[in-house]
Amino acid sequence: MKQIPQSLQRYIQSIESHPEKITPQILEELLQQSQIDASDLIPWIDLDHPIADSYGRKMVYEGEHFEVMVMSWRSGDFSAIHDHGSAQWGVVQYFGELEHRCFYIKDGIMKVSKEEITVKGQINRVSNSLIHHMGNTTDQPFLSLHTYGTYGEKRPITQNARIFEFYNDEIQLTNGGVFFLLPDHLIHKRIAGIKADKITLQKHYYHLLMRAQCNLQSDETSNDERDGLKHISNNILKQIFSPRDHKLFQQDVIKVNLADGASCSNFWCRMEKKVNWQLLEHTDALDALI
Numbered sequence: 433m434k435q436i437p438q439s440l441q442r443y444i445q446s447i448e449s450h451p452e453k454i455t456p457q458i459l460e461e462l463l464q465q466s467q468i469d470a471s472d473l474i475p476w477i478d479l480d481h482p483i484a485d486s487y488g489r490k491m492v493y494e495g496e497h498f499e500v501m502v503m504s505w506r507s508g509d510f511s512a513i514h515d516h517g518s519a520q521w522g523v524v525q526y527f528g529e530l531e532h533r534c535f536y537i538k539d540g541i542m543k544v545s546k547e548e549i550t551v552k553g554q555i556n557r558v559s560n561s562l563i564h565h566m567g568n569t570t571d572q573p574f575l576s577l578h579t580y581g582t583y584g585e586k587r588p589i590t591q592n593a594r595i596f597e598f599y600n601d602e603i604q605l606t607n608g609g610v611f612f613l614l615p616d617h618l619i620h621k622r623i624a625g626i627k628a629d630k631i632t633l634q635k636h637y638y639h640l641l642m643r644a645q646c647n648l649q650s651d652e653t654s655n656d657e658r659d660g661l662k663h664i665s666n667n668i669l670k671q672i673f674s675p676r677d678h679k680l681f682q683q684d685v686i687k688v689n690l691a692d693g694a695s696c697s698n699f700w701c702r703m704e705k706k707v708n709w710q711l712l713e714h715t716d717a718l719d720a721l722i
């Protein structure tokens with residue numbers, strides 16, 4: 433049993449003993465008052481997480497109606513687009529500059545609603561309707577602290593979290609980490625997917641591609657898994673980022689950005705840089721496929 437630092441003990445106790453119904457706003461105030469520092473989270477650091485996990489994830493405290501977790505983000509780690517299942521309230525405190533993007537669904541189409549780079553110590557509220565993803569695009573690892581709760585007892589708190597997997601055109605339900613390329617045994621239900629606009633799809637495919645490439649480079653990946661990952665990578669590059677469609681794609685993204693008024697320039701610059709690199713690396717594979 434890990435020793436829980438005093439700041440975290442204070443925070444957990446303040447939630448347990450709060451006399452009123454907890455809301456994300458109240459939770460944010462309790463977290464602020466607790467003055468938690470990144471160094472308090474070190475006992476739950478998980479930067480050596482398996483390559484199959486998109487980021488590190490450790491439970492700090494599991495109460496009857498809420499849980500507190502520490503997530504560890506290596507450079508390049510990114511969650512899939514997800515919601516939080518049964519969780520009805522929560523907060524996330526970031527201890528680094530995470531890229532964070534929220535989405536909304538209107539008329540059956542998912543779109544980007546907000547993009548930001550978090551600042552150290554920033555707290556974001558979590559509601560039951562939140563759909564988002566986040567990741568580390570810096571070259572430094574860091575941690576984040578997550579609290580999720582329900583009105584009434586429920587375990588695990590984030591059961592039936594939805595992962596929006598556009599590659600397979602499905603929504604995956606899981607009780608664990610919201611990872612890319614989740615193995616079958618961690619998906620307890622699959623339901624029909626929803627559609628997404630072009631910019632959302634590009635973001636999803638870009639991060640899926642990066643994850644597949646990362647797993648391909650790892651010794652932890654088996655030969656069977658490697659074949660599947662190569663197939664996914666080539667498909668994405670061929671269908672989404674092929675040199676043939678690249679100019680058209682650039683124009684489309686610019687048009688979508690202008691039409692939606694979304695601020696996607698950081699993402700676009702990085703994607704352009706990395707995907708170009710990927711295209712060069714995969715020219716042979718693409719030639720064989722096209």
Ligand SMILES: [Fe+2]
Nearest residue numbers: 514515516564
């Ligand atoms: Fe989340």
